[in-house]
Amino acid sequence: MTLVEHVYELRRRLAIALLAVALGTALGFFWYTAYPFGLPSLGQILTEPYCALPPQNRVQLGGGDECRLVAFGVFEQFTLRLKVAATAGVLLSSPVWFAQLWGFITPGLYTKEKRFAYTFVSLAVVLFTAGAVLAYFVVTQALQFLFTIGGDIQTTVLRGSDYFSLLLALLVIFGVSFELPLLIIMLNRVGVVSYDQLKRWRRGLIFGLFVFAAVATPGQDPISMLALGVSLVLLLELAIQVARVHDKRVARRRLEEGWSQNTDWRGLDPDRPSPLDDRLGAPTPAAGPAPRIEPVRPPAADRASDTSSDRWDAT
Structure with a gap:
């Protein structure tokens, strides 16, 4: 595959991923206040930690025991709903855009690397989910501490943007840290x-x-x-x-x-014979008999003058 084909492939997969995120965002925007198939709405799920606080620790608006957050701007509710919907869209569409990312990377991996990547990604998803779930249950206790630290002197009126920013930040930080x-x-x-x-x-x-x-x-x-x-x-x-x-x-x-333990970084043991001869194809010399040492007789002319008998030669 040429470089231009790689660029076209990346563009196609990126377009599919962005389309999936857009559809997920639209679904999250609708789910924010809707109750599909009898399930709780997305807004109800996210505000449950705040609504779990005792009524005396939060401001009651509209009378009764209704649990609502407040907004101080004209467009604050719309932007907050869009922000939550975009976050939900990224999470809901994660199987699609991850499959596109995986499809773009896979051709360049070996079989062993693919198996390791599958394990790595599965564990990453499990750990991130575990961290996010823990943060969801911890945020209730955190709000209980933050809302009661002032005693009976003051009461916190919590804006929706502040609450969702805190909740989403905790979910992401716990998930990534895990x-x-x-x-x-x-x-x-x-x-x-x-x-x-x-x-x-x-x-x-x-x-x-x-x-x-x-x-x-x-x-x-x-x-x-x-x-x-x-x-x-x-x-x-x-x-x-x-x-x-x-x-x-x-x-x-x-x-x-x-x-x-003495094996060096090349995987060669210094106590073993070097395999260099075998790698080069040179035959290993056969072991011959030990050389026989015999004394060398001096010439006849020198034999009379040289009386030493310590001249030896190896044959």
């Missing part, structure tokens, strides 16, 4: 980091993860910080143990193949 063990495992498999290095760096990595959790969480509340920090530490320990198993397996395979 990819940490996958990154460590990949670096270990390609030989960048080993189990011994991870074991030595464990304390520093744990400290760095808690610092990252304190800085990355947008709510700046201790609940979301602690939840993200503890989760990342557990995932780090899981990745370290996977690296330990992988390094042991590699070491066992090398021993079975006859490698030694």
